[in-house]
Amino acid sequence: MSKRYVKGFILSLLVIVGFTQRESRNGLPVQTAENGGLFLPEGFEATVVIDSLPGRARHIAINENGDIYVKARFARDKDESVIALRDTNGDGRADVIKRFGGLARERAYGTAMRIYNGYLYFSSELYVYRYKLKPGELVPSSPMEVVMADDHPHGMHEHIAKPITFDKAGHMYVAFGAPSNCCQPKNRTPDMAGIDPCPMLEDHGGIWQFDANKTNQTQKDGRRYATGLRSVVGMDWNFADNSLYALQHGRDDFLMLWAEKYSPWESAVLPAEELFKVKEGMDGGWPYCYYDQVQGKKLLNPEYGGDGKTVGRCDKCEKPLIGFPAHWAPNDMLFYQGNSFPDRYKNGAFIAFHGSTNRAPYPQAGYFIGFMSAKSGAIASDWEVFADGFAGVDPVANVSDAVYRPMGIAMGPDGSLYLSETEKGKIWRVTYKGSKTNFGTTQLAQMEKRKTMSNIRNPDKIKDDLDRGKPIVGSKVYSVYCSACHQRNGMGDSQRFPPLADSEWVLGDKKKLITVLLQGLEGPIEVKGQSYNNAMPQHSFLKNEDIAEVLTHIRTHFGNTADAVTTAEVNEVRVALNPKSTAPAKRKK
Template sequence: MTPLLQTLRPASRLIAASLSLAAILGAAVPGFAEDGNAAAPAAQNRSCAEDNGGLTLPEGFCATIFADGLGHARHLVVATDGTVYVNARHVKRSSSGSLVALKDTKGDGKADVIQAFGDPQGGGTGIALYKNWLYAENKDRIVRYALTEGDAVPKGEPETVISGLPLNGNHVAHPFAIDAEGNLFVNLGSATNSCQKEDRIAGSPGLDPCEELKTRGGIWRYDANKTNQTFSPSERYATGLRNAVGIDVDAAGRTFATQHGRDQLYENWPNLYSSERGTELPAEELVLLKQGGDYGWPFCYFDGDQQKRVLAPEYDGDGGKAVGLCNEKLPPVAAFPAHWAPNDVKVYNGSQFPQAYHGGAFIAFHGSWNRSSGPQGGYNVVFQPLADGKASGKYTIFADGFAGEGGTNAAEHRPTGLAVGPDGALYVSDDAGGRIWRIVYKG
């Protein structure tokens, strides 16, 4: 595997936030009318916190803490008027709901108006904007809310776009993306680690056929323009993806997804893998989605050292030499250190950042828990250069310092979602502390 880039110097302790949880959960906030109407937005600028909100960034970039204390903030989007919408799974429950609208009306890089809405007992990960609708995952379904000009918070009841999405097993998040034609690509992560007869049990063989591939471990495609669609195996678009939490579409219409690699190679197969090898395998991935494409899970994993897919030990793999049917599986666009957990990807389509960032992908790494011999890694945002749907250089760490002084074993913040605002600013959400950063380029 390509050696990891030198870890950036830890940032100073993260500053306290100015927004209270009471405001987030629906209490009156200056500038936000009781009916949910936001005040007219002030002109955006590139103000920054003195310590960049605790982040370490490349020269020329700076950040503010846009909001804090949002609970389990997952993915987010930014509307053309600058309103930020967040899907806050497991936010502290209230009558206000688990979706959050935030707006900066003063132009200082901080949300001064904020209100929760939607299903107070719902929530999820996925969220998207398409036409005049806000789409959001809510447990086993994707719903949409009609947006009207001048209203940050939707007033009408949501419509169901898709229902019956699987919820059992290891991976229950349903992140999604919508392209310009209205194709809605949704992740249905695997119910197991590696489709074993007994999940996560040492020495248990893999099932062949892996029956869960009929309904899990891939990307499904639906029509964002239609309502009342019901999940079925027939809408599967691509397979062999254990858990694609990040999905995004570039300006040319190409759809990318991140792949969470499988766990426990050493723990379940110590006769084939050392603890050190279990730490470094398998690589995390960025893939280019193709209709009918097969990316190998559970039969194969991507070995970053060898830069190829090899047979998993559950399927007669020998620790990394045997390839077998993995020759037929699609390779990734780019690979990253094992177990970093890529939770979102955003192709930069703004104009504010320097030209080198245009068309490349930012990836939010949630951070590891199972690098067997340690240390744990990730907890950062990296930038992967892209050109014509392929990697055009090595990734670099773009934003670091999320874990805070407690380090990765007690991370204060874990990057989860990414969004690009209409002015080109990059927003990063965190589902540990419920914080959102706004990153800008000042030159």
């Protein structure tokens, strides 16, 4: 064994021991390797089913024989969209891994994975597929069927994930996310009013109901069940009260788009991520309204004349059951129907908070599994921490600092809970080994202390400002317009937003780079061998010198050593793209 290896092992051991002791002194639950690094209520145990997966992991489903089906985060080619796992020797770890399914190369937004009525359903950005499951088969021998195709001519766009769920009556529910932050003529442009009425609501920004047993459907074959929902990734049918529940991702960029109306702190904690009990015909309010969980009100968005106080037309919109703090990214939801956990978990909802990307200068937040209990089928209005420790660091300054980001939740045939994460494709199985009758306030109070961690608590306006007392280093333009996606360290988030460090897009042709900033970019691209499929908004509203400054910044920071971009080079590209264009004036401070 090399000295270098021994030294690294000792340092790692010291870090683990020190972390455990520090947590113990604070009276918080102790993180142990036996729980796969997770914090759980007393009596619960977590075992690692698999440490990592090719293609990583999004949502998951468990068959009645214990086989695990994982929606891959990345599919390099046809027949790689689903990862099937089986434990053949009973040790709790998957030892057989197979890939299958899907029509073509897929990227960030493949999401759904459900088993319904003997079929395995899953989705990509544009399709919902299914396979008939046969007893004993890990990889289905039946042909793949297309249940629903998104045939809109616009193709890819932001919020294009296709989460699905099913009711008792043979209906499938599919969310169609809005291809915009707030329905502006030019998406994510500062001080620009939204389109009123918003035409996107005709076929986006809502949930559609389909026949679960019919194939080759398009959106026209379904009917709009609910509207005014910007982006839904987590939703589930609650069989206890026979209702649909959905989690909406709130809008972004208060500070970047409306700097005169919102402070950095307000932009970090607002607006809420909303949990709705979705009734047919419901209007969640997007794009006109957002929910302020601090004031407990639906308020007008600034794109529609709002000022952080005005309710206006929003009094007619559906209020959520609860508003979670901004940007936590609730990406999956499961109503627990099992019997192996203490009784208080029956019919309650587990929620996977994938974690924020855009809370700077405050710590990123989320990165845990929450739980909401139920009484007589009704979900409580408060929530608790069920599983934490995924991020592995405190605070999370950049998304790339987080070791794991929880994503999928599924229940096994024995009532155990399976959790997946997106950074490496790790999967945990959570079981309960304690006394059901003795489980109560002591165990819950123990986990309640986790709410003091920086990834869960509301940040203090002054104390939690990561830039407090520090000089502004590098480009202020980057801090305002770029860091929310590409992060303060230029490493992106490994999911939707590519890294700038050592990127061929950054270090390559300057004209191409300037064009991307002026015009924006949508659709699949590849950066450093990894696929990304998101929307970068245009930044033509920036002055030529601002664009030159920020592009020079990213070409000379984050380990990059390319030459500078000049104002003249920016102007040359701007004029070539639009000969009649002139550089905009500076925004008001």
